[in-house]
Amino acid sequence: MRCSGYPPLTHLDRMTDSAGVIQHAVYNIPRRSSGYTTDDNARALRLCTRLCADPSDKSMIERVARYLSFLEHAQKPTGGFHNFMSYQRNWLDDRGCCDSQGQAVLALAEVRAGNLPQGFRILATELINNAIPVLQSLTSLRAHAYVVQAWAILRRADVADIGGLESVARDAAKNLMNAWNASHRNGWEWFESRLTYANAVLPHALFDAAEAWSDENFLTVAETSFRFLIRATTSDDVFWPVGNHGWYPQNGVKSLHDQQPVEASTTAAAALAALDSHESHALLIAFQRAHGWFHGQNSLRAAVADNESGGCHDGIESHGINRNLGAESTIAFLWTELIARDVWHRTNGTIIESPVPAGSPKHYEMAGAR
Template identity: 35%
Template sequence: MKPEISFAHLHRLSDDTGLFEHARGAVPRREHGYCLDDVARGLLVVCREPEPDAGLTALAETYLAFVAHAQDPDGSFHNRLGLDRIWHDEPGVGDWWGRALWGLGTAAVRGPEPWIRSAASEMFDSGATLRSPWSRSNTFAALGAAEILAVDPGHEGARKLLADAARLIGPPRADDAWPWPEPWLSYANAAPVEVLIAAGHLLEDERLLADGLTLLGWLLDTQTRDGHLSLTPAGGHGRGWTGPGFDQQPIEAAALADACARALAVTGADRWEAGLARAMAWFLGMNDSGIPLADQSTGGCCDGLEREGRNENQGAESTLALISTFQHGRNQPKGRLA
């Protein structure tokens, strides 16, 4: 299955400042303004395009300018910008810092113009000197570090950031029923697994790689029911939980797609190809409610899967999750996911 990728809704959600966070249906809700979380994700998916057209290159320029404006001299970032173009928060190192570094690391390597790659690299280096007290924030930042290390193995800032994040995630528990290193599955659960796989591969640490693959296999099994993904709901769950649960979020499917694509690239194992295909199929209706989340008429993605329906709003996070997942599917070699 080689999916068609539409950027129509991403263009609809964007203006000359950034990317609107929320939508009512497919109509941007401008009154809610922008957040760095989503703009950084937008920068990431646009820079993943191997042959961006002029419109996507313009989006990369706009998103990068937003990230630059958000960054404080100490390397931290604002997150929320109002429609009035005034920051509504103080700089910090929450998830938005991590996602900014993920987007910047991607832009530094894959940006469509040399000046974009250079500017993104400088901003990444500034932000990578910091660490967050929150595990997921460091996890997202480390994925940006992995992008840079893949082409520049001697980059010390990226190397240390990736190693630090992997150490904080920790190894699997000695418990076959719950090997997860945390007591609770929360959100973007496959992201820390991807960090372990990336660290094991790029830092040449076989133990980390094995730990990451073990946890990814468990997570994929845990989030599969009757041959389709049955994702951890927005409220999360702990040991002993039985699903299905709702509201299921596109970000969870996208994180699994990211991790499976990396595991497939590192190992070539069919299991991870099947996991990636399952993540793509979740958006198309192979899920607990049998309802597609992808909207072919708009190019957007609905915000959540409910027991008997879906959240019809098509915000930035969900639409970017759809694009990211389908990019992985499209980029597989001929013969895979056919």
């Protein structure tokens, strides 16, 4: 891992129009027919808020404003958020899934805690406050995790509680613990009966919960489950995430294909959260492998990210790299590069080398039909 210049936002800007970031791409061109999602615009909002170190950075402020405006438009009078919007700007759902509610509030917490104009922060506060009743009814474990992370961001920024978010977040952390107690077994140290998507957000949330409420039980489960996940996603000395073509059921076989960039990104973020509790060489290696997945340290020994445009291919399929560079994948890569800067500064410029393993294929195909 080397801390060089941050990738440009060329592809993210290309994927973004006046409404927000478009969901999918055809190769590196926005696929307008795919429309927009609150999930992706929340991710883009969170990223650009973090990148906005200076409120006088007009181009970054405009990005933040565009994505924040999308979330404001997505919120219903009841406080919940739509998720899917057509290119014609018509909402396609009555209310988005649980995960999109959590993603939205996580991004809004980033805005409220960020170094942004006052109006941005006031709006974020209002939107979070409106969403509290909906957050109390969420059932998805990942949504619970996002709520815990949202509160952790506000707490670190010394932001006063918003509408009882701390209480909702604490209940969410308890729900994660209840899932752990119901599911984990000897040899299967996990919250569910299978590993699916964005797995690392679950231990990540408990690392945050342990810090927020000084609870050793949260920390123990976070460490145990994250170690299990790292073992399950490491093969041939590279990060090899669970593929979304079949997942990884308990007592079953791990899916090797359709590896998604979000898995590498969330694992890198969880490793950083774990480093906040205690630094160790093993955690730095876990981070480096997840980060390296984008740059060729993966099962294909081929780069998934495009450093020149800041875009990222939509994962690794059975026959090669997916040819398309969608919003979720691109933001996952850019977020991981942002985390890499934090790790670089935390370790005083330590470089952890993990060379690309031998046996690199000489040729690979670009997979994924239009």
